[in-house]
Amino acid sequence: MVQVTSPAFKQNAARALADTGLQKALGKAKGAFLQRRAEAVARLPEFEALRDIGRDIKNHTLANLDFYLETYAANVERAGGTVHWCSTADEARAAVLAICRRAGARTVTKGKSMISEEISINDHLETHGIEPVETDLGEYIIQLRREHPSHIIAPAFHLNREDWEADFRRMHTDLDPNRVFNERRDILAEARTKLRSRFLAADVGITGANFLIAETGSSVIVTNEGNGDLTQTLPRVHIALASIEKVVPTLEDATSLLRLLARSATGQDFSVYTTFSTGARRPTDLDGPEEYHVVLIDNGRSNMIGSEFQDMLRCIRCAACMNHCPVYGATGGHAYGWVYPGPMGSVLTPSLVGVDKAAHLPNASTFCGKCESVCPVKIPLPNLMRHWREREFERHLTPAAMRRGLGLWAWFAKRPQAYRLATRAAIGGLRLLGRGRGAFRSLPLAGGWTAGRDLPVPEGGTFMARYAQQQRKR
Amino acid sequence: MSEPKPRVALFVTCLVDLYRPSVGFAAIRLLEQAGCLVEVPPTQTCCGQPAFNAGDRATARDLARGLVDAFAGYDHVVAPSGSCTGMIAHHLPTLFDDDPQYRAKAEDLAARTHELVSFLRDVMGVERVDARFDGTVTYHDSCAGLREMGIKAQPRALLGGVAGLTLTEMADPEICCGFGGTFCVKYPDISVRMVTDKCRDIAATGAGTVLAGDMGCLLNMAGRLRREGSPVQVRHVAEVLAGLTREVPPIGEAGSP
Numbered sequence: 001m002v003q004v005t006s007p008a009f010k011q012n013a014a015r016a017l018a019d020t021g022l023q024k025a026l027g028k029a030k031g032a033f034l035q036r037r038a039e040a041v042a043r044l045p046e047f048e049a050l051r052d053i054g055r056d057i058k059n060h061t062l063a064n065l066d067f068y069l070e071t072y073a074a075n076v077e078r079a080g081g082t083v084h085w086c087s088t089a090d091e092a093r094a095a096v097l098a099i100c101r102r103a104g105a106r107t108v109t110k111g112k113s114m115i116s117e118e119i120s121i122n123d124h125l126e127t128h129g130i131e132p133v134e135t136d137l138g139e140y141i142i143q144l145r146r147e148h149p150s151h152i153i154a155p156a157f158h159l160n161r162e163d164w165e166a167d168f169r170r171m172h173t174d175l176d177p178n179r180v181f182n183e184r185r186d187i188l189a190e191a192r193t194k195l196r197s198r199f200l201a202a203d204v205g206i207t208g209a210n211f212l213i214a215e216t217g218s219s220v221i222v223t224n225e226g227n228g229d230l231t232q233t234l235p236r237v238h239i240a241l242a243s244i245e246k247v248v249p250t251l252e253d254a255t256s257l258l259r260l261l262a263r264s265a266t267g268q269d270f271s272v273y274t275t276f277s278t279g280a281r282r283p284t285d286l287d288g289p290e291e292y293h294v295v296l297i298d299n300g301r302s303n304m305i306g307s308e309f310q311d312m313l314r315c316i317r318c319a320a321c322m323n324h325c326p327v328y329g330a331t332g333g334h335a336y337g338w339v340y341p342g343p344m345g346s347v348l349t350p351s352l353v354g355v356d357k358a359a360h361l362p363n364a365s366t367f368c369g370k371c372e373s374v375c376p377v378k379i380p381l382p383n384l385m386r387h388w389r390e391r392e393f394e395r396h397l398t399p400a401a402m403r404r405g406l407g408l409w410a411w412f413a414k415r416p417q418a419y420r421l422a423t424r425a426a427i428g429g430l431r432l433l434g435r436g437r438g439a440f441r442s443l444p445l446a447g448g449w450t451a452g453r454d455l456p457v458p459e460g461g462t463f464m465a466r467y468a469q470q471q472r473k474r
Numbered sequence: 475m476s477e478p479k480p481r482v483a484l485f486v487t488c489l490v491d492l493y494r495p496s497v498g499f500a501a502i503r504l505l506e507q508a509g510c511l512v513e514v515p516p517t518q519t520c521c522g523q524p525a526f527n528a529g530d531r532a533t534a535r536d537l538a539r540g541l542v543d544a545f546a547g548y549d550h551v552v553a554p555s556g557s558c559t560g561m562i563a564h565h566l567p568t569l570f571d572d573d574p575q576y577r578a579k580a581e582d583l584a585a586r587t588h589e590l591v592s593f594l595r596d597v598m599g600v601e602r603v604d605a606r607f608d609g610t611v612t613y614h615d616s617c618a619g620l621r622e623m624g625i626k627a628q629p630r631a632l633l634g635g636v637a638g639l640t641l642t643e644m645a646d647p648e649i650c651c652g653f654g655g656t657f658c659v660k661y662p663d664i665s666v667r668m669v670t671d672k673c674r675d676i677a678a679t680g681a682g683t684v685l686a687g688d689m690g691c692l693l694n695m696a697g698r699l700r701r702e703g704s705p706v707q708v709r710h711v712a713e714v715l716a717g718l719t720r721e722v723p724p725i726g727e728a729g730s731p
Contacts, residue, residue, distance in 0.1 A: 326668050363660060368654070370649075386527060393530050393531075423491065438726045441701075452663075467514055
């Protein structure tokens with residue numbers, strides 16, 4: 001299983017902030033995403049209306065999820081595919097392994113899939129003697145480095161070009177030392193050379209799915225490298241891994257969401273490849289897999305249905321929220337400590353691994369609201385994070401010092417007269433302490449503030465006291 | 475016969491009450507100039523946002539009841555803060571899902587509550603304020619004001635009418651400064667990184683003063699700018715619009731203005 005390091009979020013974040021290589025990578029990648037999305041949205045006048053449509057499609061589907069999943073599964077079977085219903089990550093791993101074993105697989109190629117990270121399928125296959133080969137460029141380097149993705153659409157978001165070059169020189173032992181890696185193209189060319197033979201040798205291809213279409217039983221993937229197509233069409237067996245909330249009712253619904261997806265994600269009008277897979281190869285088809293399996297995974301999502309977190313299941317994994325998040329921009333994705341980083345991860349991770357382990361994540365937000373404002377399906381991410389904070393408060397997971405401070409402040413704030421007296425005294429004291437100065441360099445109990453900032457000295461007197469005095473004079 | 479003056483309750487907000495009383499007096503001056511009858515209900519304390527955002531709904535609800543009662547009967551409730559206004563206008567009613575009587579009262583209060591600068595511009599139709607400020611300023615859009623209350627054009631429009639003032643926009647005025655209520659002390663490393671980035675953008679404008687409409691952001695930016703030894707001064711936008719800058723030194727600075 002992917003280890004959950006979310007409890008160490010603070011330490012993870014401190015390490016990330018001090019990592020100059022990471023900071024360089026974050027600065028570069030982020031700016032590009034923001035600008036491209038803004039331009040793509042500006043080119044599409046109906047983008048705002050489309051967000052409402054996207055939200056409504058997803059809400060309707062989630063309200064009738066059982067119906068659409070059953071319809072979808074029936075249509076997959078009708079097209080000659082097989083659906084494997086899996087409640088847990090364990091069941092999903094077992095289902096994938098069984099299919100691979102039946103196929104006598106030694107090598108499995110993989111398209112980019114976050115659910116495959118969630119169920120740690122690579123480790124499981126390796127343990128059982130089957131070699132998984134990541135074919136997405138970013139995933140490929142991550143696999144060489146034995147890391148996990150730090151971003152849901154750009155897995156190597158945390159790396160610089162120099163890192164790629166160093167890893168290729170280290171791992172590709174036959175590499176000509178005179179090869180130059182000046183550009184992305186050079187990197188791509190090297191990865192392609194290595195991957196071509198792997199595509200041809202693979203017995204099974206595993207992809208994710210951006211959407212599942214109930215009316216046709218199709219799965220849809222979008223890629224920019226074409227690796228997903230080679231993964232799902234060349235091997236004898238294709239396995240699509242998908243979580244249950246990926247289903248949408250119709251082809252038309254999927255195309256509406258596709259119009260939102262690429263624009264929100266990479267700022268493209270459309271991804272380079274959008275591929276619909278329906279069932280196994282028919283006798284008249286020129287190519288395609290002989291077997292088509294869908295491993296349909298719940299892994300905690302059905303618990304979110306009917307809860308205050310249901311809206312989170314609208315997510316189409318575009319990553320706009322993390323691209324625009326100043327906290328993600330400061331720490332990168334690994335600090336979040338599990339599969340899904342950024343604002344969407346801060347809501348989803350507690351839902352899937354438990355809020356006791358992920359308690360920091362919904363708190364590590366200023367509630368600036370930028371994520372919600374760019375979400376293509378209008379998920380109220382700050383509200384959902386606040387709901388997690390409520391659960392934490394109920395379960396006494398909120399730090400004790402914070403609860404005590406809050407309790408003391410609340411006691412006074414509920415009693416206006418006592419509050420006036422106490423605040424007057426406190427501000428008077430603070431003012432006295434800061435006499436002649438504009439700001440404190442340090443102050444007892446305010447270390448969190450003054451570690452990197454001065455604390456301005458209050459102007460003097462409370463407004464309420466000064467106002468009352470003024471009124472008396474009148 | 476002229477229309478009766480609207481009766482406006484000033485919601486001072488706790489940070490203005492404790493840290494920057496001048497902003498409250500600036501608000502009164504601006505509201506009176508705009509033709510309002512201003513009162514300061516004495517039983518007000520805090521909008522409850524610290525409790526609400528900490529997940530303590532029970533405390534937030536208790537404070538919200540106090541607020542609903544304190545501000546009953548006024549035509550408008552106005553606060554020099556987008557954040558506290560957002561709390562009342564958007565979140566207060568949701569605290570009373572199981573209390574229809576207070577829910578209705580909270581919705582009524584939500585509908586009557588406005589942030590100061592947008593109230594002056596959008597409700598009172600103020601075209602121009604009578605103020606002078608000699609210098610170049612840059613304006614930071616506080617998150618809640620911007621995204622919950624739609625405050626963007628109003629402060630810029632009114633600042634445009636201040637004699638002697640030049641507004642220079644920073645690279646991304648809409649990005650969060652890293653304050654985030656208790657976030658700034660719960661995750662100081664991240665918060666300081668964010669405010670450091672913000673201060674870099676502020677400095678790059680060459681403006682002598684940074685303005686914003688929320689005390690939280692202002693204290694955060696002032697705290698970082700002072701720590702960096704920056705010459706940039708920090709003020710609440712209402713101080714400039716009310717022409718009070720000669721009467722009070724910039725935030726985080728000592729002595730005479």
